[in-house]
Amino acid sequence: xxxxxxxxxxxxxxxxxxxxxxxxxxxxxxxxxxxxxxxxxxxxxxxxxxxxxxxxxxxxxxxxxxxxxxxxxxxxxxxxxxxxxxxxxxxxxxxxxxxxxxxxxxxxxxxxxxxxxxxxxxxxxxxxxxxxxxxxxxxxxxxxxxxxxxxxxxxxxxxxxxxxxxxxxxxxxxxxxxxxxxxxxxxxxxxxxxxxxxxxxxxxxxxxxxxxxxxxxxxxxxxxxxxxxxxxxxxxxxxxxxxxxxxxxxxxxxxxxxxxxxxxxxxxxxxxxxxxxxxxxxxxxxxxxxxxxxxxxxxxxxxxxxxxxxxxxxxxxxxxxxxxxxxxxxxxxxxxxxxxxxxxxxxxxxxxxxxxxxxxxxxxxxxxxxxxxxxxxxxxxxxxxxxxxxxxxxxxxxxxxxxxxxxxxxxxxxxxxxxxxxxxxxxxxxxxxxxxxxxxxxxxxxxxxxxxxxxxxxxxxxxxxxxxxxxxxxxxxxxxxxxxxxxxxxxxxxxxxxxxxxxxxxxxxxxxxxxxxxxxxxxxxxxxxxxxxxxxxxxxxxxxxxxxxxxxxxxxxxxxxxxxxxxxxxxxxxxxxxxxxxxxxxxxxxxxxxxxxxxxxxxxxxxxxxxxxxxxxxxxxxxxxxxxxxxxxxxxxxxxxxxxxxxxxxxxxxxxxxxxxxxxxxxxxxxxxxxxxxxxxxxxxxxxxxxxxxxxxxxxxxxxxxxxxxxxxxxxxxxxxxxxxxxxxxxxxxxxxxxxxxxxxxxxxxxxxxxxxxxxxxxxxxxxxxxxxxxxxxxxxxxxxxxxxxxxxxxxxxxxxxxxxxxxxxxxxxxxxxxxxxxxxxxxxxxxxxxxxxxxxxxxxxxxxxxxxxxxxxxxxxxxxxxxxxxxxxxxxxxxxxxxxxxxxxxxxxxxxxxxxxxxxxxxxxxxxxxxxxxxxxxxxxxxxxxxxxxxxxx
Numbered sequence: 001x002x003x004x005x006x007x008x009x010x011x012x013x014x015x016x017x018x019x020x021x022x023x024x025x026x027x028x029x030x031x032x033x034x035x036x037x038x039x040x041x042x043x044x045x046x047x048x049x050x051x052x053x054x055x056x057x058x059x060x061x062x063x064x065x066x067x068x069x070x071x072x073x074x075x076x077x078x079x080x081x082x083x084x085x086x087x088x089x090x091x092x093x094x095x096x097x098x099x100x101x102x103x104x105x106x107x108x109x110x111x112x113x114x115x116x117x118x119x120x121x122x123x124x125x126x127x128x129x130x131x132x133x134x135x136x137x138x139x140x141x142x143x144x145x146x147x148x149x150x151x152x153x154x155x156x157x158x159x160x161x162x163x164x165x166x167x168x169x170x171x172x173x174x175x176x177x178x179x180x181x182x183x184x185x186x187x188x189x190x191x192x193x194x195x196x197x198x199x200x201x202x203x204x205x206x207x208x209x210x211x212x213x214x215x216x217x218x219x220x221x222x223x224x225x226x227x228x229x230x231x232x233x234x235x236x237x238x239x240x241x242x243x244x245x246x247x248x249x250x251x252x253x254x255x256x257x258x259x260x261x262x263x264x265x266x267x268x269x270x271x272x273x274x275x276x277x278x279x280x281x282x283x284x285x286x287x288x289x290x291x292x293x294x295x296x297x298x299x300x301x302x303x304x305x306x307x308x309x310x311x312x313x314x315x316x317x318x319x320x321x322x323x324x325x326x327x328x329x330x331x332x333x334x335x336x337x338x339x340x341x342x343x344x345x346x347x348x349x350x351x352x353x354x355x356x357x358x359x360x361x362x363x364x365x366x367x368x369x370x371x372x373x374x375x376x377x378x379x380x381x382x383x384x385x386x387x388x389x390x391x392x393x394x395x396x397x398x399x400x401x402x403x404x405x406x407x408x409x410x411x412x413x414x415x416x417x418x419x420x421x422x423x424x425x426x427x428x429x430x431x432x433x434x435x436x437x438x439x440x441x442x443x444x445x446x447x448x449x450x451x452x453x454x455x456x457x458x459x460x461x462x463x464x465x466x467x468x469x470x471x472x473x474x475x476x477x478x479x480x481x482x483x484x485x486x487x488x489x490x491x492x493x494x495x496x497x498x499x500x501x502x503x504x505x506x507x508x509x510x511x512x513x514x515x516x517x518x519x520x521x522x523x524x525x526x527x528x529x530x531x532x533x534x535x536x537x538x539x540x541x542x543x544x545x546x547x548x549x550x551x552x553x554x555x556x557x558x559x560x561x562x563x564x565x566x567x568x569x570x571x572x573x574x575x576x577x578x579x580x581x582x583x584x585x586x587x588x589x590x591x592x593x594x595x596x597x598x599x600x601x602x603x604x605x606x607x608x609x610x611x612x613x614x615x616x617x618x619x620x621x622x623x624x625x626x627x628x629x630x631x632x633x634x635x636x637x638x639x640x641x642x643x644x645x646x647x648x649x650x651x652x653x654x655x656x657x658x659x660x661x662x663x664x665x666x667x668x669x670x671x672x673x674x675x676x677x678x679x680x681x682x683x684x685x686x687x688x689x690x691x692x693x694x695x696x697x698x699x700x701x702x703x704x705x706x707x708x709x710x711x712x713x714x715x716x717x718x719x720x721x722x723x724x725x726x727x728x729x730x731x732x733x734x735x736x737x738x739x740x741x742x743x744x745x746x747x748x749x750x751x752x753x754x755x756x757x758x759x760x761x762x763x764x765x766x767x768x769x770x771x772x773x774x775x776x777x778x779x780x781x782x783x784x785x786x787x788x789x790x791x792x793x794x795x796x797x798x799x800x801x802x803x804x805x806x807x808x809x810x811x812x813x814x815x816x817x818x819x820x821x822x823x824x825x826x827x828x829x830x831x832x833x834x835x836x837x838x839x840x841x842x843x844x845x846x847x848x849x850x851x852x853x854x855x856x857x858x859x860x861x862x863x864x865x866x867x868x869x870x871x872x873x874x875x876x877x878x879x880x881x882x883x884x885x886x887x888x889x890x891x892x893x894x895x896x897x898x899x900x901x902x903x904x905x906x907x908x909x910x911x912x913x914x915x916x917x918x919x920x921x922x923x924x925x926x927x928x929x930x931x932x933x934x935x936x937x938x939x
């Protein structure tokens with residue numbers, strides 16, 4: 001059973017006891033629900049978080065452009081001339097007017113009717129977790145679809161590929177140019193956040209135009225776009241005011257103190273046209289006309305000049321106003337209400353009005369919020385904070401405490417928690433998180449909870465048992481079992497020992513499940529009984545773990561019977577955990593090899609997840625793995641490939657069962673299209689990863705797949721090394737239960753294959769008997785079919801055709817009953833010979849002969865890329881659908897028109913084109929058309 005944030009933490013923090021703990025992942029949920037009677041409609045609406053709003057609205061609104069700002073006509077003309085560029089960099093030191101330029105460019109674009117989104121970044125958005133969440137919200141404002149959930153931790157960085165695919169595919173359907181303006185990008189310090197932006201720049205269809213303002217040139221690879229004239233760069237050499245702009249600025253800001261042309265030129269040379277410095281000069285001249293001589297002495301020393309100007313401008317303010325401004329510097333944004341709350345100064349409105357009227361480097365937001373948010377210019381904020389640090393620590397903590405209480409009263413938990421933690425009041429931060437917990441817990445709440453608890457000290461959890469429980473369960477579900485164990489120590493339910501026992505066991509079962517200890521999980525769920533009063537979420541989590549554990553142990557009738565014992569009620573329709581619990585039925589059926597029965601359940605679970613949260617959601621990714629395996633077994637290859645397309649990275653950090661199933665299905669699909677080298681690369685890398693994670697079952701499966709590929713390449717020595725590795729794993733798990741009990745079975749089957757390779761048919765026969773007994777005990781239907789095939793090959797090679805046909809009869813009878821098809825086809829030429837002999841027998845039941853003939857026709861007639869003995873690929877032949885697509889390409893149709901003509905999705909067209917290029921060894925549509933015609937594939 002796998003839930004919505006199966007990622008592992010990536011960076012260290014320190015808890016209240018001084019222990020190193022990992023940082024928490026963020027799950028970003030995009031969903032809303034509309035319920036009418038018995039009908040439930042789930043639609044993608046953007047980040048509607050189920051707890052409280054966790055994004056600050058002013059991050060998506062530019063500063064207001066006041067009358068004191070001058071129009072940067074020359075720079076705007078440069079932007080106007082290159083408005084089709086994919087990427088624009090505006091880089092320069094603080095105070096050079098980057099933000100104002102972007103705000104002016106935004107106004108021009110909006111006047112022209114172009115969709116524009118704004119994103120202002122701060123230090124808090126420097127990591128992939130926070131940056132991606134804010135980026136997705138900005139794109140959502142442009143009506144661009146974004147991933148339903150992005151697990152943005154270092155271990156889940158592979159999901160960047162999935163996120164890019166979702167966004168790029170949506171951009172294609174937008175149908176017009178859109179602009180994303182990102183201010184203060186220098187705060188992005190995470191290399192993986194930069195990689196996400198890089199992917200969007202490289203792979204967007206060209207209608208997304210990203211404009212970035214930063215103090216430094218971002219570490220993005222743009223050489224190709226520069227050469228292709230797809231980028232614009234405005235740097236420090238272009239940002240300073242021209243002399244004409246300096247004159248215009250001073251005239252606008254010193255209307256009562258007109259300067260002579262000589263004085264204007266002198267100021268321009270002295271400040272190098274630095275806009276922020278000129279703004280400070282204007283303030284200084286208005287308040288201290290005698291300061292001109294001092295500025296001349298600092299000519300050519302811009303840093304000293306800047307420090308001098310701030311000191312002069314700020315230093316000339318009344319002491320109580322300066323202290324007021326220093327106190328406000330702790331906030332990323334402020335208004336009259338919070339200013340009064342923090343400082344206790346009844347003149348807060350008066351002081352802020354003066355700060356604004358004198359233009360003391362304060363920036364108004366463009367927010368429609370009547371609260372009237374302001375923020376200090378970064379230069380001034382840094383200066384004020386440096387002065388603030390000179391105050392007493394207790395006084396600083398008091399400022400943060402008052403700020404936190406104000407944000408808490410306003411229903412802004414993220415900022416409240418931030419200030420309580422900075423003010424060294426973790427208990428208050430925990431209390432806020434506790435108050436955010438909704439009365440009814442759902443799967444969609446996990447992500448926001450993990451976002452809120454990031455950085456909370458574990459030592460303070462004892463007073464908040466409900467938070468300790470939900471946090472521990474969320475951490476366990478999200479792939480952080482070690483941290484979950486620490487939180488679980490604080491779980492307690494007053495006056496209800498039965499509920500407390502159940503919840504402790506549920507967390508332990510989740511932790512065991514994430515560690516692939518299914519036997520340990522089952523030992524807990526077998527004795528658990530959901531007590532009255534627990535939530536639907538808890539019942540469904542228990543059901544998922546218990547069904548999976550029973551199925552892994554081969555107790556399939558008990559597993560499926562759980563759906564009768566624990567019926568889902570109407571309230572579960574909105575619960576994502578219920579959908580995952582339903583999907584476990586397909587898992588149990590597939591473990592038995594019942595592909596026919598599993599397929600409709602897998603398809604239903606997948607379609608419900610897609611309808612609820614979208615194709616890119618974690619729920620859809622997880623159910624897609626089971627569905628792809630069922631489709632592959634049913635020989636619906638194209639559909640299996642389509643379902644699993646672009647999901648490999650998204651499911652690399654889920655539960656062990658899903659990871660192993662996904663890797664196996666992906667490697668089998670590689671072999672279907674003849675890509676043996678790609679399959680070898682995949683299983684080799686996955687074997688190393690599973691070994692590193694301590695997941696022995698995953699390692700055994702990947703090593704077994706490696707061995708079979710080495711057998712095709714006839715690399716016996718390398719194959720023997722793998723045999724020894726798998727035998728070691730089997731010895732380690734000789735007494736294991738659950739999924740790990742499959743490892744000795746894998747080893748026994750491999751011994752049979754190795755003996756057949758070496759011509760030791762007696763050894764092969766004994767190994768087949770051992771492997772079959774294990775497979776029957778575990779009820780692994782597909783393995784029984786495979787092992788019976790090995791038995792048939794062994795008997796035939798030993799000269800006992802009757803025994804071989806007995807094995808074939810058992811194998812085909814089970815396959816026909818359960819709908820197993822591809823298991824036969826992937827066994828190779830020896831299976832073809834056995835099928836021919838079996839179909840020719842007169843004593844075979846008509847139904848089994850018909851099934852055998854269908855298998856034989858498919859094995860002989862399927863035109864696909866085969867692997868030579870030396871490991872090189874022969875030229876492939878196209879499937880009927882691929883031929884149809886090439887014909888439509890020849891007719892000059894676009895991908896979208898092809899999709900409409902064939903009544904398939906655009907994604908399916910792209911997937912098939914990719915396979916066509918691979919098979920025909922070409923790189924574009926035109927070459928594919930020519931090569932197909934030369935090869936006689938087109939009439």
